[in-house]
Amino acid sequence: MDGVEGERKPARERILDTAAELFYREGIRAVGIDTIIARSGVAKMSLYRNFASKDDLVCAYLERSMVQHAAWWDRVTARHPGDPRTQMKALFTALGHWIDHPKFQGCPFTTAAAELRDPANPARALALAHKRMVRDRLHAMAVAAGADDPDRLCGQLQLLMEGAYAAGRALDLGPGNEAVASAAAALIDGACAEK
Amino acid sequence: MDGVEGERKPARERILDTAAELFYREGIRAVGIDTIIARSGVAKMSLYRNFASKDDLVCAYLERSMVQHAAWWDRVTARHPGDPRTQMKALFTALGHWIDHPKFQGCPFTTAAAELRDPANPARALALAHKRMVRDRLHAMAVAAGADDPDRLCGQLQLLMEGAYAAGRALDLGPGNEAVASAAAALIDGACAEK
DNA sequence: TCTTGATGATACAGACCTGTCTCTTGATTG
DNA sequence: CAATCAAGAGACAGGTCTGTATCATCAAGA
Numbered sequence A, B: 001m002d003g004v005e006g007e008r009k010p011a012r013e014r015i016l017d018t019a020a021e022l023f024y025r026e027g028i029r030a031v032g033i034d035t036i037i038a039r040s041g042v043a044k045m046s047l048y049r050n051f052a053s054k055d056d057l058v059c060a061y062l063e064r065s066m067v068q069h070a071a072w073w074d075r076v077t078a079r080h081p082g083d084p085r086t087q088m089k090a091l092f093t094a095l096g097h098w099i100d101h102p103k104f105q106g107c108p109f110t111t112a113a114a115e116l117r118d119p120a121n122p123a124r125a126l127a128l129a130h131k132r133m134v135r136d137r138l139h140a141m142a143v144a145a146g147a148d149d150p151d152r153l154c155g156q157l158q159l160l161m162e163g164a165y166a167a168g169r170a171l172d173l174g175p176g177n178e179a180v181a182s183a184a185a186a187l188i189d190g191a192c193a194e195k
Numbered sequence C: 001t002c003t004t005g006a007t008g009a010t011a012c013a014g015a016c017c018t019g020t021c022t023c024t025t026g027a028t029t030g
Numbered sequence D: 001c002a003a004t005c006a007a008g009a010g011a012c013a014g015g016t017c018t019g020t021a022t023c024a025t026c027a028a029g030a
Helices: A011-026 A033-040 A044-050 A054-077 A084-099 A108-115 A122-144 A150-167 A177-191 B011-026 B033-040 B044-050 B054-077 B084-099 B108-115 B122-144 B150-167 B177-191
Strands: none
Touching: A011 A033, A011 A044, A011 A054, A011 A108, A033 A044, A054 A084, A054 A108, A054 A122, A084 A122, A084 A150, A084 A177, A108 A122, A108 A150, A108 B108, A122 A150, A150 A177, A150 B150, A150 B177, A177 B150, A177 B177, B011 B033, B011 B044, B011 B054, B011 B108, B033 B044, B054 B084, B054 B108, B054 B122, B084 B122, B084 B150, B084 B177, B108 B122, B108 B150, B122 B150, B150 B177
16 A cells, blocks of 8 residues: 555556556557566466456556546646647647657557457547547647637647657658647648638 | 460459458458458468468568559649649548548558567568658659758658548548648648748 | 369368466465 | 465466368369
8 A cells, every 4th residue: 555665566557567568569469468477477367367358458558548648638738828829739749759759659549449440349449539539639729729610720630640650660750750840830820820 | 384364363363352351451460361261262272372471461462552552642643744732732632532431441551560560570661661652752742842841841741641541430530531631731832832 | 084283172280369277375464 | 373365376278370281173285
């Protein structure tokens, strides 16, 4: 309970930490239960006592990623309170930096959806739900920023966001850093022109 | 002996047709050799006589997709000879329409790269080579269109292109059709304005 | 007719994956 | 000390996957 520094984390957390890192870096289908077991130093039964199945573990990984993503979003926008236009630009600038990070491997939700095509897969449903949430938050910001056509700007920005995730290290393209921020600024300024 | 008269549908072609459809629709890792065999009505040994391995079949699928993509690109740009600016816009308008097609399932190369993370995988190398080729063609068009900063415009457009592929049916987002064309037009006009 | 080559059908080997079961260890608590 | 319970270790079952080997079929041509 008291989470002392020297103490080992509970099995469930070690499993989830390891699974998250491996799923993100190597892909969900490419990482087997046995690998997660070995890397987290946990018995197989400890995994299946904490998670009903691999699918369940994947869902836990995505749910935790959603929480982390929301925290990142809030952190960035909180730096420009009451200024949605600058908030939007700041999100894309931050995204451009994240793309250049050595650990960047694309969007975990987009990747999960690409790997898990079955519409009935609960992890896929989570990934789609996350994208809808992002869309809603972008739309609200576009409205708050006074865009002439918030739907259009929101759609354009989400295209750009997905493109930034796809074109990063995952595809070994050149530095997307500058292009992300500049494209977002061009679209935002174009859509919020004074009239 | 060598006289390759075109027989109606050699086994090799039936296999490649079936594999391409299944790989694209359901994913590469999700489709097994046995499924391809059953769906194309071919013996397993006929597959392995024509393709050294599943990896080899995946490469053949991607290589054929590259040819088809290049043909599509040429078809669209040929409608506006000598007008690179309109050519670029036409490419994104066409892309917006393709996204709404019922069979659209994202970019086959991006998906392949997402599924096959091993840097040594030859199919992954093909996917990355394709993206570089697209980048080069876009860059040449940006130069020809007289963009102030061709590198920047090229980067922005490729971000947008990847975003359009990712945000289509694969992620169940709203109609990207209009957003794709309008965002491209905004970026292109913005980059070629002062001249 | 006999040969030859391509293809279909099927069994099988070996590897890997998920998920279950049993046995043991070690820490906490009465 | 004794009881209890979470967790480690590892065997195992049942399935799927890739790739190989064997045998049967069928058509074309000398």
